[in-house]
Amino acid sequence: MWVEAFEWNMTAGDTDDSPRTLKTVSVAADVVEAVREHGSVGVTELADLLDLSKSTAYIHLKTLEKNGFLVQRDGEYEIAFKFFVIGEYARHRSPLYRYGKPEVDELAEETGQYTHIVTEENGFGINLYQVKGETSISDDYQSEKPQHRDHLHYTASGKAILAYLPRDRVEEIVESHGLPARTDNTITNPDDLFAELEAIRERGYAYNDGEEIEGFRAIGAPIRNPKGEVLGSLSVSGPASFMRDERFHEDLPERITRAVNVIEVSLNMNSHA
Missing domain, CATH: 3.30.450.40 (GAF domain)
Structure with a gap:
């Protein structure tokens, strides 16, 4: 099932003249941009901003947090300093x-x-x-x-x-x-x-x-x-x-x-x- 979802995400929205992209990565990028723009967001707010289900919003936030790109404070997610390190590099x-x-x-x-x-x-x-x-x-x-x-x-x-x-x-x-x-x-x-x-x-x-x-x-x-x-x-x-x-x-x-x-x-x- 995971492989099938991966393949769907990989080809969704593709056209003959466009490169293949991962929909899940595009959504993650939208999540990061939404957090940056609003300073901090909760699950419900993010779901409303990006028209996602709450479960999908939660999964993206927790995945980004686990990988060090977001931090959680009092139930809200913020941009982590990991981006600063990458930017300086x-x-x-x-x-x-x-x-x-x-x-x-x-x-x-x-x-x-x-x-x-x-x-x-x-x-x-x-x-x-x-x-x-x-x-x-x-x-x-x-x-x-x-x-x-x-x-x-x-x-x-x-x-x-x-x-x-x-x-x-x-x-x-x-x-x-x-x-x-x-x-x-x-x-x-x-x-x-x-x-x-x-x-x-x-x-x-x-x-x-x-x-x-x-x-x-x-x-x-x-x-x-x-x-x-x-x-x-x-x-x-x-x-x-x-x-x-x-x-x-x-x-x-x-x-x-x-x-x-x-x-x-x-x-x-x-x-x-």
Whole structure:
């Protein structure tokens, strides 16, 4: 019976052009995401959220708990620190993080503002490393950014990455994730986005002028390998009052692109070591 259930799960929902997947694993992933989104959940709440029977919800929760991915406290299940360990392992394996970290630290110290290394995964931006500068504004939104994936079209770091991805890949990302608005300044039209990406390629870096948060600006530059393939981006963000005139249009772009050059040289040298 178990084998039959396994086979059904393995082929359920498959089409001729789609890879085989395990339905049970997909449900487990949905369970983890639901727990993360809500902070903690009980069996009944999870069953309602995912339209599962209580017995199925209970089995998934207990299985994830037994394998160390969830912990139970007072009848509610929460994300376990095992994910932190796995995440740190993945981050430290990234050359972009290893060779970008020193430049992020230095840039944050020089500018006093939030500085980020971002990479793209599954069409979203992932903050590999972020440092808060001494004079940057303290707020939950910025401090929690590493805990969430960003849409790429409304951040400077994301647009810097999109500008150097193949056009068909960008079209795929737009089709899959859309262009949701965060502010009145967010680009929500595909034609406008592709025009912006062309301008980014011409100048070599991207701007975010209140497109993610009103009154907040950022500058991001792509980090590429010798083949020209984009690996991620480096960005600095802060209030518009800090990023004004020459500082926004000349000083910071020059400093960021210099830091990117150092990262790229380190990546290239060590790839040939």
